[in-house]
Amino acid sequence: MHLEYKVQGGNFSKAGHASGEIKKVLKQLNVNPMVIKRIVVALYEAEVNIVAHAYEGDIIVDIDDSKVHVVLNDSGPGIPSIERAMEKGYSTASPLVREMGFGAGMGLPNIKKNTDELNIKSVVGVGTTVDFINYL
Amino acid sequence: MEKQSPSSIFHAIYVDEDRCIGCTRCMKICSTAAIRICNGTAMISNSRCIDCGECMKACNSNAIHISQGDLQSIFKYKYRVALIPAVLFGQFKLDVTHDDLHRALLSLGFTSVYEEELSAEFQIDAIRRFQQESDIKPVISSFCPAIVRLIQVKFPTLTENLVLVKSLIDITGLTILKEAANKGIDPSDVGIFYITPCAAKICAVVSPVGDEKSPITGFLNMDMMFDRLSIELQKIKGTVDPDFKRKTSLTRTEVKWSLTGGEIKHAFGRKLSIDGIANVIEFLNKVDDEAIDDIDFLELRACDQGCAGGILTQGNRFLTVEKLMMRANKKAVNKRHGPYYSDITYDEIKVPTVNPRPIEGLDKDISVAIKKMEQKQEIYKMLPQLDCGCCGCPTCEAFSEDVVKSLKPLSSCMFIQVAFNSKNDKGKEIIKKIWGDSKIVEELKNKLENDN
Ligand SMILES: Nc1ncnc2c1ncn2[C@@H]1O[C@H](COP(=O)(O)OP(=O)(O)OP(=O)(O)O)[C@@H](O)[C@H]1O
Ligand code: SF4
Ligand SMILES: [Mg+2]
Numbered sequence: 001m002h003l004e005y006k007v008q009g010g011n012f013s014k015a016g017h018a019s020g021e022i023k024k025v026l027k028q029l030n031v032n033p034m035v036i037k038r039i040v041v042a043l044y045e046a047e048v049n050i051v052a053h054a055y056e057g058d059i060i061v062d063i064d065d066s067k068v069h070v071v072l073n074d075s076g077p078g079i080p081s082i083e084r085a086m087e088k089g090y091s092t093a094s095p096l097v098r099e100m101g102f103g104a105g106m107g108l109p110n111i112k113k114n115t116d117e118l119n120i121k122s123v124v125g126v127g128t129t130v131d132f133i134n135y136l
Numbered sequence: 137m138e139k140q141s142p143s144s145i146f147h148a149i150y151v152d153e154d155r156c157i158g159c160t161r162c163m164k165i166c167s168t169a170a171i172r173i174c175n176g177t178a179m180i181s182n183s184r185c186i187d188c189g190e191c192m193k194a195c196n197s198n199a200i201h202i203s204q205g206d207l208q209s210i211f212k213y214k215y216r217v218a219l220i221p222a223v224l225f226g227q228f229k230l231d232v233t234h235d236d237l238h239r240a241l242l243s244l245g246f247t248s249v250y251e252e253e254l255s256a257e258f259q260i261d262a263i264r265r266f267q268q269e270s271d272i273k274p275v276i277s278s279f280c281p282a283i284v285r286l287i288q289v290k291f292p293t294l295t296e297n298l299v300l301v302k303s304l305i306d307i308t309g310l311t312i313l314k315e316a317a318n319k320g321i322d323p324s325d326v327g328i329f330y331i332t333p334c335a336a337k338i339c340a341v342v343s344p345v346g347d348e349k350s351p352i353t354g355f356l357n358m359d360m361m362f363d364r365l366s367i368e369l370q371k372i373k374g375t376v377d378p379d380f381k382r383k384t385s386l387t388r389t390e391v392k393w394s395l396t397g398g399e400i401k402h403a404f405g406r407k408l409s410i411d412g413i414a415n416v417i418e419f420l421n422k423v424d425d426e427a428i429d430d431i432d433f434l435e436l437r438a439c440d441q442g443c444a445g446g447i448l449t450q451g452n453r454f455l456t457v458e459k460l461m462m463r464a465n466k467k468a469v470n471k472r473h474g475p476y477y478s479d480i481t482y483d484e485i486k487v488p489t490v491n492p493r494p495i496e497g498l499d500k501d502i503s504v505a506i507k508k509m510e511q512k513q514e515i516y517k518m519l520p521q522l523d524c525g526c527c528g529c530p531t532c533e534a535f536s537e538d539v540v541k542s543l544k545p546l547s548s549c550m551f552i553q554v555a556f557n558s559k560n561d562k563g564k565e566i567i568k569k570i571w572g573d574s575k576i577v578e579e580l581k582n583k584l585e586n587d588n
Contacts, residue, residue, distance in 0.1 A: 001506045023424070029498065029505040029509060030498070030505050
């Protein structure tokens with residue numbers, strides 16, 4: 001099963017839309033509630049990262065009977081050092097983004113914690129791809 | 137008592153098929169999509185209903201009823217206890233005193249009267265322990281049985297967040313039985329009858345969640361009891377009973393407990409109280425997406441203004457709150473510290489677990505569920521997405537799901553019918569005029585014919 005969503009940078013009021021939709025789908029597929037929780041948390045954080053740090057992006061979700069595969073592609077500034085970005089507490093969030101309650105630097109560590117396989121690729125000045133798999 | 141398999145879930149709400157006209161009001165308001173219209177009447181799904189009573193509030197035909205307790209049944213017992221929630225006081229004028237109400241209950245045939253909230257201190261203790269002993273956030277109050285059931289069916293992962301403690305009704309019931317036992321009374325001679333403000337609490341009495349059995353014998357509906365008590369109060373008005381001495385009294389905390397905000401100040405940390413089922417669902421959706429993880433405690437009530445808005449209460453909920461506040465703030469209010477009855481331990485009031493009962497799965501087998509999900513999305517795209525309800529389902533989404541589950545034929549949708557019936561050009565014209573071309577696509581018809 002294949003699903004696609006668009007994400008607009010800076011649109012915080014819509015952040016969480018895709019993860020909410022995916023949650024509904026996974027509930028209907030009878031996926032274990034604890035597995036749903038992990039996927040939704042990871043997707044939510046990755047979605048907010050596009051909204052907070054990039055210009056725009058797509059979310060592509062593929063579900064089969066053994067796994068959920070999520071790819072988030074964005075065009076944006078990219079991440080110069082993925083290793084540093086993965087550190088707990090590291091954040092370049094703007095004062096405005098912090099004002100909105102984001103920017104604790106916990107998003108990527110949370111994604112790592114809640115996924116079975118995680119792959120991040122980024123080109124500075126072009127964009128970022130976050131690719132993760134959770135097994136059912 | 138009930139085990140939690142869907143077929144045996146007890147419900148206090150049912151439809152009177154003779155009165156129901158199938159108007160769809162209840163179906164559209166139901167927050168768990170538990171209602172469908174079949175053969176012209178509403179049908180409530182056993183596994184989805186949470187007994188919140190919203191359907192009854194929405195019904196204009198008086199066709200949704202709540203199980204009735206029978207006042208005569210109390211006379212089967214030698215000791216007849218009336219267990220009353222504090223909101224019962226809020227139903228009467230302020231000049232009806234606590235004594236008056238107890239006397240009226242005694243004159244109806246009860247031998248003693250206790251208030252449900254007398255065990256509120258135990259709940260405070262249980263909430264605080266639960267908060268301290270786990271790192272769960274937010275901890276969710278288990279006071280309102282409709283909310284507990286909502287979480288079981290719609291937010292299964294959040295069942296972990298519910299405070300694992302017996303209801304106030306059950307704790308007070310236990311203390312009553314202990315007190316009787318101490319006096320050498322045989323418990324089978326004691327009948328405890330709860331005067332309920334809502335359907336959800338009937339379910340809590342008949343089949344407590346995650347618990348074996350309730351110490352409560354039966355229930356009596358507050359609307360019926362309001363009428364009976366009003367007559368008794370009229371009779372005793374201006375009279376004195378020299379032998380009468382009231383045994384119980386409530387503290388300020390206990391009087392306010394069931395109202396919105398009543399519980400919250402006793403919990404630790406950052407906390408919110410939310411009332412009204414739609415508000416609760418909105419917030420729990422956010423919690424479920426983990427967009428909110430820095431709130432420590434949630435006090436949730438299905439009814440606006442908490443139990444003052446219960447479906448079986450007579451008074452206007454805002455006036456009930458005002459009257460209860462007046463009573464709570466009276467100088468003469470009881471200053472007792474600690475619970476009314478102290479000989480009960482935390483272990484006796486703990487509940488082992490609350491089981492999730494998720495309702496949303498399309499199939500047990502995930503590959504079948506994926507197939508059905510894809511079909512469902514295909515069907516949904518064909519539908520007009522007006523949520524008109526004419527098919528007997530609350531939304532076009534629910535309809536596409538019912539079609540996939542073979543519960544409804546696709547032809548139940550008026551728009552699909554019009555598109556199919558090429559002779560019905562007049563019908564098509566009307567629909568086009570109201571909703572535009574896009575709702576009847578020729579392409580759709582072809583597609584359907586190919587699919588079949
Ligand atoms: N899609 C992205 N595009 C560009 N930079 C990103 C993207 N995602 C993450 N980053 C960079 O990585 C840093 C760390 O991300 P992380 O999600 O861990 O924290 P945060 O978004 O700053 O704060 P929080 O997620 O706790 O609200 C970000 O501050 C940002 O510099
Ligand atoms: S808020 Fe009170 S009256 Fe309303 S459903 Fe919950 S327990 Fe019953
Ligand atoms: Mg982030």
